[in-house]
Amino acid sequence: MDSYDDRGVGGRGGRVAGPDPGEVPAVPDPGAEADPRADPESSRIPSQSPSPSPVPGTGTGGADPRGDAGSESRSGMAGLSFPYQVAAAVALAVIGLVTCTQLAMVFLHVAPSNTLTKQHGKGVDEWVYPEFEQNWKLFAPNPLQQNVAVHVRAEIAGPDGRRTTPWMNLSGEDGKAIRGNPLPSHVQQNELRRGWDFYLGSHDSQNRANGLRGSLSEQYIRRIVMLRLGEHDYGGTVERIQVRSEVRSVAAPPWSDEKISTKPSYRVLPWWNVTAADLPEGSADPKETDQ
Template sequence: MDSYDDKGVGGGVGGSVGGGVSEGDGGVGEGDVSGAGLDLRTVPEPRAGMAGLSFPYQVVAAVALSVIGLIACVQLAMVFLHVAPSNTLTKQHGEAVDQWIYPEFEQNWKLFAPNPLQQNIAVHVRAEISGADKRRTTPWMSLSGEDGKAIRGNLLPSHVQQNELRRGWDFYLGSHDSQNRANGLRGKLSEQYIRRIVMLRLSEHDYGGDILRIQVRSETRSVAAPVWSSEKISTRPSYRVLPWWTVTAADLPEGSATSKEADQ
């Protein structure tokens, strides 16, 4: 009588039927996988990084990286031209470089100066108001004092409260002579910056009329000597008063009602 093995009936060890178990392996053989319609050697590995994104997202990522790289290159070029000695490019495009750098990216080394500032400087402003009955001039208001109140007791004061007015005033002084005449390309830009800061601060107050003109001054006081020092220092204030400036639409905060009326 013939055995099952001789007849090739499935289920025997070492048979050639695809559902059988490979000899000496104890597991599913290669022939079993092939019989199931799968081939492990052709399964692709998952892609990482941008290659793993779909084509539209790859395009978006490539464009974003290109824009970031371009902005970084422009920033490095502008900073280099700003700190570099005077050359042909800075003479022709100095105003564009200054507009890019100031005031956010200014390179300032006063932190490392051997002789730090020994004066307290406060910026004041007053305005000429057109009321319902007549024109009047407001008292001097200390813009620096308002910044000081906002900083005291504040654990996390903003950069605007600490540096906007101070750096803007330094910017103006560095670009004007003692007669308030601009001494370079930065003069007009620094004046526009101060005027906008002042109007932004004045817009927070209600004076009962329209602001026609503004006048800015600085009050400088020397820091008093410490009690243990024999040095005699006068702390009497000295003032630098700027001329009256007529308010224009360019000086007003964007979006304010007065700005819209001036534009119309």
Template structure:
């Protein structure tokens, strides 16, 4: 009886066991279904431009296309600038120069066999028109020395303080004759570039009036030979003084242009 009862108990437990087995088998199926649903949800979620609404997708696509076109145009201009003379550069040389100079000029000075052995300081002075109608001329302002002070002790000096004025002056000197006559378009561009640099440096100074004219000069001193060298070096300063330039609205920083007066009130 006990054995029969035990056997009956086992038979009675069997359906429950089968059901448990079926239930166990069903759980992975349900998990798989949930996993599939999650996978579909993840697959339906798109990132990047595709996640934007249609109008924003159009704007983003147009912006990327314009950036790509601009990049291709710039690379093409640089290539034509450094390439040997050809039909394209002969026909469109002016447009290429206007695109390249002065910000994107290319040269081989990095590989020059004779590094510079001179210190060149660029100085400027201004003719000021006072509120009383009188005119006066400022002292020479050493712009290169001010850049040197900004660089000295600075672990991460800006490219502007290191190279803007120096490269601007090199651009001017290499595109003008000794009597300060421009050599074509490059010379004219260099004059405008240098004038804008000087007016940016004068902006914000309390000069006591309106800047009407500016004048530049370069002071060149050869670097003295080391003590152990028998070479004799002339370290006397030599000056190159440029003619006075009348300030126009094109020479002023964008925020203070005054088309009517063609000048700027210093210290604004």
């Protein structure tokens, strides 16, 4: 009969008895790697590497490993559907064409006279006026070297008969209103000046209108003049008006040896009969103004 010692290990049989009730078996650490030297059997078990966890955004199975990166890179027009791409391309082409046409028309408008402006000047003017009018006289190539003033006189019908007023300097009145005013109005600065430029550009040297713009400029000047005359009391009714311009060359600076004559030259327009259409709104009296 085999005998056993106190630890339960047989002398000759080599059998291993159960654990001692008084001992607590050690619990293996699941995170620790097994030492192949401690357990020979483990060296014969093939190692199984854990399956890699999916990367966020890459999907599963046979999905594109780039995931959503491809869709994110398709931004702008490339991210639109084909019909929207066509519409966007057409819109960009139209905007580019209009922009190039605008630049070309403005360039021809301000450029010196050339073959294109001589042949297509009317079309250029129709495109530019009135919204895109340009004027580079202040800078180049021929800056203004003259002072231009607009004068007016009127024929008044009053109780003592007809009389003619002295010449009134309308440009001088605008100058007084602007001088010392930090915020002058656009009317004080440009209304009369641009109106007179409009008249000169639409009439020849004999004051004959060269088209519909000439008639329109005459009406514009008459209305401006009657608006200014309405600010004064002449003791009668304005029946006729006459306008003239006074042009004086700008004197040379003191340090210059240039000799420039500052003698004024005048351009006198014919007398105009005043009608109800020439009066400011609300002040027309057909009985006194219709001639």
